[in-house]
Amino acid sequence: MEILEKLAFTRCAGTPEEEKAAEIICEEVKTLGLEPQIEEFDVLTYADDEAWVEVLQPYEAQYQCSALGLSGSTPDEGIVAPLRYVETGQPEYLNHIAGKIILASQGGGFKAYEKAKKEGALGRIFIGQAGRDTPNVALNRCIRDRLGTLPTAYIKYEHALEMIKREASEVRLHVHQKEYWSKSRNVIAEIAGTHEPEEVIVIGAHYDSVYRNQGAHDNGAGSATIAELARYFAQNPPRRTLRFIWFGSEEMGLMGSWAHVEKQRNGLEKYVFMVNVDVAGGIIGSNSASVMGSDKLVNYLDVMGNELSRDLRVNQSIYSGDCIPLGYENIPSVTFSRGGGGTSYIHAPGDTLEHIDAEHLELLGEIVLEFTRRIANAGTFPFPREIPERIKKDIRDYMERGGRKPEKHPNK
Template sequence: MLKDVPTKFSGAKAYEYCKYLAITIGPRLTGTAGEHKAANYIAKMFRSFGLKTRLQRFPVTTFEASKCTFQARDGKTWRSYAVEPVGLSKSTPLRGVESEFALLDNADSEYFSGRLRDKIVLLLGTMNMADLPKLCSFGPKALIFMDSGIADEPIRRVFRDYQRTKKGNLPMAHIKHMDAVDIAKRGLTRGRLNLQLTEKKSYGLNVIGEKVGSDRTDEIAVVCGHYDTSMGIQGASDNAGGTAIMMELARVLTAEPTRRTLRFVAFACEETGLNGSLYYADDLAKRDKREKNKATFDPKLHTTELDRHRLVFNVDVHGAILGNSGFQYSGVDDVGAAVRLLTKELGVHAGVSKGPMSSDGSALAAVGVPAVQYARTGGTTRFLHSTRDQMKFISAEALAQAGGFSEVFLRRYVIDAAALAFPRQIPKDQEEALKAYHWPELKKTKKKKAKKRSTARPARRS
């Protein structure tokens, strides 16, 4: 209950969904059996709630790491340090790579130079992968990210499949911050990395459950969360917790009439670059274009399925016993104002900011759908993308708090509203930031078509 506002959301039920995903199923890396098992579990639960349920399948690349070792030379001996591979990065030769270190204390590309050639680059923090081609052009042997946060183990990260094909690739791994400090304090200057990754083609499954509205059936609100994880971890808060909230909202909100169509979506493959939500959004965009190109399409009489998408409410990273709540929104300022006013009314301490979040709601915002994205930060969320993102740091009370707010927001602005409080509009000043969330294959297809048109022979004049 939120400040004496009754809700039907059950934190206990959400906790059980979360526990099943995180512990009973466990790791849910893109395209693996664990992810597919989770998809079938969510689909089963959706059907039990009475939702019309389907699975949207799409191609992905997954991987296994058979070896990832890193050592630094300390005099005549080699000192070993734990590292985690960057998934879908490049393998080293079987014997590994060995070289002097080149230290970069930030990822500003203007400092990339020939001094990186044939070196193992140690980079503090992360980098904009758009700068990877420039880094690769100087010929380093490998790249090791020195985590900027203080943690017990290196984070587990996956390189986006399209980034490596379009922007270059090299062997990459993460080392925890304090091990990097140890290397620096000891003055170690030479190391060797052995990274062996095996890739295979697989598929992802978006799980879609829908309840059709009673009198506003042509207005669709998407409630979503991703259910996959980084490699080999429970992913309790990221994002079994968010998925569990979405599932409990599905149970509660579909038990009663709704004026608008509610579409609950559990997205796959978010950790490998929003693959599931980008595929979903791209599919809507391509069908929208085909329909509007038909001679029979009249914008005054007809709408596409993309047009009918009016709002997306995305839940990502939730359930931590202690933490801070925050919202990011894409759309007109009234979207943010609606969230902000409700937090004040219900006594929910949360920040509200304009702009995209690196999560699934941004994929739909990039094709014109206003988005509200809800996350929990601080506290044990520092363990994201590591084996310490575990159920022991999750509580039913934290899930109930986030789920209760979400229920009230959706009832007020979607389910019961006589008219939607904000237009289906992404302002121009937000479009640039959202470009990064367009599906890259769609861009590639457009470029190819444009190239074909430019090389086509001109029609003969009669």
């Protein structure tokens, strides 16, 4: 828990706080007798964001919101326009919205953003989950790069419900934020294999958070988990090389892992597998493994869970995390996570240490360690370096929803 407690502050991409978190991880790595490496990359980030909505007709009210980072800003006086509720915000609902501000329960991804811009929407208001604070998240930079900005805010579910029931017809939307280019960084530490050093297993976790958020579950706990794995393997060298990577700027659209893939392109053939840890530590929750790999890997994890007498829910599917860029390069992976309970607060101010304890942090950590120990020390690597065609298609579809063209790697 010690390193998790040290990381319990907002660590948004490209900020001094994210750099401070990287320094904390570097110091931890040095205590293990390892030499950390820094992999810098450019990132577009934001600060000083605020948003609110004023209802002007047929009643008057003001609702505090949160800005969608990187979605742009309104003029200081805001934007006044008719309001149109468009259900889930999917493209088929985005008709007759020219000159209007739309209210939607979901974002809809690249295609919805593209149609909203094409049809002439002036702004967007997304509805948060019932009983929760609004999230503090950012627009995927690839969508912004391809389509430009469209000021967007998140409103509480209860306030949106009131607006719909009272038939709010005209609103003033305020979205204000400072956007700027900065540096982010990945922290890398490597333990050379004793027998097959040319076979590299990536052990990954992102260490950044969203704004106004401790990022305890997501993903301070994951960062702490792989730090403990590094501690174990520094004392017990594996047959294969383990490359530990704490990725920056995951919350901005997996920017750290995309940057790593681009910078290490000539060495990717050595990467045989990735173990990713994203969201962990919850006192209330369940353990899961998302497999972007073969049926053999799925079956192996099922059996291992039973051997360890651990409830491990294994599914063969993509995971929205740093495994995606490596998966696009045909590097199989498993992402371990512990969801439920306090993890429902991720991306909002409620993602704090009070929902986590050492016992349940270790619960998932023991599973990750045992799996990693087995594959790192196997006489022959037990799984093929391949990803099923169905998963490959899901990866491409995921990239398209985020505005990233699959045939390109547009890191700045």
